[in-house]
Amino acid sequence: MSPRPVNATDTDIIAMLRDGHSNTRINRELHVDKARVSRIRTQLGLPQHARAGQTRSLEQKWADNTRPTDDGHLEWTGEHAKASGTPIMRHKQGFYSPAALAFEIKHGREPQGYVKAHCGRAHCIAPDHVSDAAGRRQTRLEERARRGMTEIAATCRYGHDLSEHAKFEPDGTLYCGQCNTLNKQVRRDPSLPRRTRPRPATPGESFRLHTEPVDGGHLRWTGYVAHGVPTVCHAGSAYSAYRISFRLHHGREPVGRAMPTCGKDGCLAGDHLADRPMREANRRADKAYAAIFGGAS
Ligand SMILES: [Zn+2]
Ligand SMILES: [Zn+2]
Ligand SMILES: [Zn+2]
Incomplete structure (x- = not known):
């Protein structure tokens, strides 16, 4: 050159x-x-250059302090934090998380949020067994999809925007991260005011507060039931939750009764409900099918 x-x-x-x-x-x-x-x-705003040699010596030190177990995990033989037992590594005046280093070795990038083992063995640092916050969220969303729990409400029951605050348990169950944070604060400082739920502004909002998705894409009612019918009480009036769900999904009032056709008793998923004209159309289609192909379907 x-x-x-x-x-x-x-x-x-x-x-x-x-x-x-x-x-x-x-x-x-x-x-x-x-x-x-x-x-x-x-x-x-570019990061200071990490010399390749430094990265190598970091990885070498990491590797020198690991030991594979008989059942396929990787143990940290170096230092552990006193209270939590979390592996830690000192290198040139810096502290490093061996789990985060394992993540970087596997993915070639810095992790987002905490790195934790997902293999069930506490403090395992096998690069294939650790994930960061983004990875955990992805796995949980996949679990959720596998179980057909696809619907996510717009807000939690305390009115927090779930497009921002939705978090997921390992089994895919949704919870509100904002509520979780606030609950922790209240536990630390009981003098904080208890949170109050905002009053739902419409029967539709009231409906959403009392439903929860269950396996198979169905929607379960958690609210008030009058004479066997899930009932939304709003501003002094009572509404059938089936009718409200139907209206929210189809954008029109049901004709006759709105009822689930998915076979799950009491299901309130909008796309699982049919009203009288839809049921009649289905029956006509069944008859036509039977006439063409013979036999009852
Ligand atoms: Zn492991
Ligand atoms: Zn919340
Ligand atoms: Zn259903």
Whole structure:
């Protein structure tokens, strides 16, 4: 490579920074002041260059302190935090999480949030057995989809926006992360005011507060039942929860009774409900089918 002019432009420096080169290398190649490179790096918000050698020695130290177990996990033989027993690693005045390093070794990127073992063995640091917050969420969403629990309400029962605060248990059950945080604060400081539920503004909101998705894409009623009918009480009036769900899903009032056709008693999933014209249309279709192919379906 031919030597660059002494007065290399910022653009030259930025190009090399974006390619991931160290300040020293840019200084050597472009013959520019290291302080200038460092200043531009800071202005661009680029991380300080981690020397490959440093990364290697970090990984080596990690590997030196691990021991495979007979049943396929990986134990940390180094230091553990006193109270929690969590593995920790000291390296050149810094503290590192061996679990996070295991994650980086496997994925080649920094983890998001806490890294934890998902294999069931506490403090396992096998790179294949650890996941970060993003990975856990993805796995739980897949579990949820597998169980047909696809519906997510717009808000939790305390009115928090679930497009932002929805969290999931390992079995896919949804909970509100904001409520969880607030509950923890109340437990730490019981003098905090207890949260009050906002009053639902419409029968539809009231309906959503009293339903929960269950396996198979069905929707279970958790509210008041009058004469065997799930009933929404709103602003002094009572409504059939079936009718409200039907209206929310189909955008029109049901004709006759709205009833589940999915075979699950009391299911309130909007797309599992049919009204009289829909039932009649289904019967006609069944008859036509029987006439064409013979026999009852
Ligand atoms: Zn494991
Ligand atoms: Zn909430
Ligand atoms: Zn159903």
